[in-house]
Amino acid sequence: MVKDSSSGLSSALAGGADTIVARATPAGRGGLAIIRVSGPEVRRIAARICPALDVDRGWRAALVELRGRDGSVVDRGVVIPYPAPRSYTGEDMLELTVHGSPWVVREVVDGFLAAGARPAEPGEFTRRALANGKVDLVQAEAVNDLASAETAWQARLARVRASGALSREFAGLRDELAGLLAAVESALDFAEHEIEYRPEEVARRTAGCLDRVRGLLATAAASRRxxxxxxxxxxxxxxxxxxxxxxxxxxxxxxxxxxxxxxxxxxxxxxxxxxxxxxxxxxxxxxxxxxxxxxxxxxxxxxxxxxxxxxxxxxxxxxxxxxxxxxxxxxxxxxxxxxxxxxxxxxxxxxxxxxxxxxxxxxxxxxxxxxxxxxxxxxxxxxELGGEAAIGERHRLALEKAAAELAAVDVMAPELAAEAIRGALDAARELLGEVVSDEVLDRIFATFCIGK
Ligand SMILES: Nc1nc2c(ncn2[C@@H]2O[C@H](COP(=O)(O)OP(=O)(O)OP(=O)(O)O)[C@@H](O)[C@H]2O)c(=O)[nH]1
Ligand SMILES: [Mg+2]
Missing domain, CATH: 3.40.50.300 (P-loop containing nucleotide triphosphate hydrolases)
Structure with missing residues (x-):
């Protein structure tokens, strides 16, 4: 299997030791149902469930017979193979469209399970996309918001966030904070590097960051609405x-x-x-x-x-x-x-x-x-909100933390100032999911649908 080497993540970190399977459409009867499979074993498993499929013909639909647990034909369906890393998760993936009978879906999913896949957790496909650097945390959340949007505005804001517009705002803030931190830290090893510390400059940049954070926070009420x-x-x-x-x-x-x-x-x-x-x-x-x-x-x-x-x-x-x-x-x-x-x-x-x-x-x-x-x-x-600035509840809490840290910066005490700016920088990195605990991720992905 081809791995996305550019992400630099080990396969354990990238989430996918297991191959996962789930139906992506709602349970019950329907015209059609979609089943997704992702992980390192996709090729081997595909050879059992849909032997006629040429997995190397990626990103193209193929109409093939699908076999169940005991090898007998269960349905004929459309399968699209997505070879890694050009897939939603960044891993090898299959997307199957089958007839929407609960029996057919159960038999096909069962076939994948018998062949070595395991059932996906809620949001696990997106969690793997996050681990593989396909999306950042802000975009991952937006995917879920988009799937549960009920009004035009909810869908619109989620779509813009999913495209990365809000992430770019947060990344800009993170970069500014990182630059500011470097400027303050230069004062701390002033003797070594002979770099001049300019408190007015640091004060101006801190105020700039704080303005940026407050600008984002000001949109919280509208996005709550x-x-x-x-x-x-x-x-x-x-x-x-x-x-x-x-x-x-x-x-x-x-x-x-x-x-x-x-x-x-x-x-x-x-x-x-x-x-x-x-x-x-x-x-x-x-x-x-x-x-x-x-x-x-x-x-x-x-x-x-x-x-x-x-x-x-x-x-x-x-x-x-x-x-x-x-x-x-x-x-x-x-x-x-x-x-x-x-x-x-x-x-x-x-x-x-x-x-x-x-x-x-x-x-x-x-x-x-x-x-x-x-x-x-x-x-x-x-x-006017545009979407770039449509912050969610988790973002609001992190930005409030960043604002409190920045408001406390005393440029005449560089050591303490550096600590506060580092706190604000951590908050910005947490927003993007660059430093985030498993508990936080568990909480976020628990609200996702199975198959997303
Ligand atoms: N002529 C006319 N009567 C109306 C109109 N709207 C409501 N009414 C009548 O006004 C009376 C009170 O209507 P409600 O809707 O119960 O008024 P309310 O403000 O909810 O009253 P409370 O709950 O008691 O505070 C009813 O007899 C309605 O039929 C209207 O547009 N024109
Ligand atoms: Mg009334």
Whole structure:
């Protein structure tokens, strides 16, 4: 077998003493199913399962008979051999497309097991790709994110990360930190090398690195929104039509609606997608004074939800004749608030205040505009995010550590400064998976699918 000598990794380090096999498509019946095999024994095993296959005709599909455990033909399928190192894992690989019957898949996988392969662990193909230098850790994580993406934005950010854009940001940071560390260390062996230590220069470069880290950290909120969804909370007085609007946006009768004020007490939550962004929409109890203990608790929860919202939909019903143009609902924070005159069919020809959207769930008037405005608000800032900077949760924690180290750098104490910069450098290298413990890798790959 040809080994990727450029990676300089021993085959034990590169993960693949064993040859692994797994189905890559979901369990159950389907039109077709894909089975993947990777490892040093692929050639020998292929000779048993698909003797007609010419493994040296790499990266080309061949239609061949597939044999099971006892050597009898189980199916005819399309097999693509990927000779190392030009494969996903960097090892010799096969990708088989077979008929999607659970029986066929089981028999073919069983054949591979009997021939000496073992079942792959979750994410083990990607883990081998990482060990063989095919991808770095940031890209490996992105592969999993891409496989589990449910919205356009989740897929988009994962795709850009999988392509290495975020890795390049982290690598740039790592290189800058390494250069900075060298500059500070030169002060420590100043006598030997007669290199002049320039504290102002070190201070400037440290500030530059810190800016870079903070720039990346600033995108954490937006990427959390893409991942977990933007929290959009409907608030307003009792009976203002909150639950009706909630049901309308969600598309089914999720919440109880009634003409009695104080119908909703618990927080209700539903997920939807607006403009490619995942949105977690919440319906709440009507705000206002109440003597009733359960309703009071509902109001307390509504206020908590409003405080945690990314976007507020503040409702005032049109049959409330008061002018709310001066309404400063939830002013003081910089979260977007969409002011909605609900039950707009009751406006009786009156105009709504400037800056308010007139919406009627009864006639449907204003709903498209509301959806459009909401879509603009939840996706605001995401386009500029580009993807390079779409950091995940693990990245945020490591970058916060780097920021704390850099903020503590005292250029007049080079010894301590070097230690802090080394801490920041370690964090950057950990991000890329250059120095990372098996426990961390186990945790990351445990969330992967089998066959990925
Ligand atoms: N005319 C009109 N009535 C509406 C509209 N939307 C809701 N309603 C009515 O207003 C009443 C209250 O609606 P809900 O959706 O339960 O109001 P809510 O704000 O959730 O009320 P609470 O949960 O009690 O705070 C119901 O009788 C609805 O049928 C609308 O667009 N036009
Ligand atoms: Mg309600």
């Amino acid at each position: 893409v991942r977990d969804g933007a929290r959009v909370v409907i608030t307003g007085p009792p009976n203002s039509g909150k639950s009706t609007l909630f049901n309308t946006l969600v598309g089914y009768e999720r919440a109880i609606v009634s003409a009695l004020p104080g119908t909703t007490r618990d927080l209700l939550e539903a997920e939807l997608e607006i403009d490619g962004v995942r949105v977690v929409l919440q319906d709440t109890a009507g705000l206002g004074a109440s003597d009733e203990p359960v309703e009071r608790e509902g109001i307390r929860r509504a206020e908590g939800a409003a405080a945690a919202a990314d976007v507020l939909l503040a409702l005032w019903p049109a049959d409330d004749r008061d002018d709310h143009s001066g309404s400063e609902a939830h002013a003081g924070d910089n979260r977007p608030v969409l002011r909605v005159r609900s039950k707009a069919d009751l406006l009786d020809g009156r105009a709504v205040e400037d800056g308010w959207l007139a919406v009627s769930c009864r006639t449907g008037a204003g709903l498209d505009r509301l959806r459009g405005t909401l879509g603009g608000v939840v996706s605001a800032g995401l386009a």
